[in-house]
Amino acid sequence: MIVPLSHLLLLASILFALGVVCVLSWRSNVIMVLVGIEIMLNAAVLVFVAGSYQWGMADGQVFALMIIAMTSAEVSLALAMVVYLHQRRKTVDVDAFRELRDR
Amino acid sequence: MAQILFYLLAGVIIIATVLAVTEKHAVHAVVYLVTSFFGLAVVFYLLAAPLIAVFEVIIYAGAVMVLFLFVVMMLDRGNPEEAKRPTLMHCLPALVLSGIILASLVLLLLSQPVPGINGTDRSFLGVEDFALTLFRKYGVAIEIISMQLLFAIVGVLYLGRRRKP
Secondary structure, three states: OOOOHHHHHHHHHHHHHHHHHHHHHOOOOHHHHHHHHHHHHHHHHHHHHHHHHHHOOOHHHHHHHHHHHHHHHHHHHHHHHHHHHHHHHOOOOHHHOOOOOOO | OHHHHHHHHHHHHHHHHHHHHHOOOHHHHHHHHHHHHHHHHHHHHHOOOHHHHHHHHHHHHHHHHHHHHHHHHHOOOOOHHHOOOOOHHHHHHHHHHHHHHHHHHHHHHHHOOOOOOOOOOOOOOOHHHHHHHHHHHOHHHHHHHHHHHHHHHHHHHHHOOOOOO
């Protein structure tokens, strides 16, 4: 073991908290909200890989791969939605998108 | 050696992520995030997961972040100098909430010992173990991932279709 598992979990906790700060505080730019979600998902991947190393089983790596694939799908959809919203409203401010009606 | 490398990389990851979160320009934030992901990929390599490290570099730093860069550069944001950083009053609830989350996680880590195998009898996890686990034990995961990517393609094509003006 190169480092104890608790240090890895500490690093993942710090990354997750930074992602929460990014999501909650950047309300003026929806792209930064997506960046915060990326940071939080990376913390989750780090926890899975650390657990896989600690217990010597490859299951955690499989779930890390699933998270990575899920993230790529999520990011492509979310960015397409950002482009669509920017075409409609000419802004990326989160507070500007408060209507649900369709034209 | 690997220990020193891990702590150095942990510092690099945290600093790069803090810079990415506090950066005003989205392009700079994405580039800082790519730095953080490269550091994380090396940590994965140190944790005996070379395949995940490669996927991290190829998919996260290579594809997802380039997609972010494309969208940031494609959207005409007017003059980005006006893009204001959130004020401290805006950040305060976020800081309080994430501080509570971080404090509870750290307290949980400190309060009880982490279970697991503590010793050197751990077998090295190679690509072969990963492949056997992935295709024998979690074969349905491949199908789920492929369906998910297919749904993402359909959704993106629907959102990006050409509309009548």
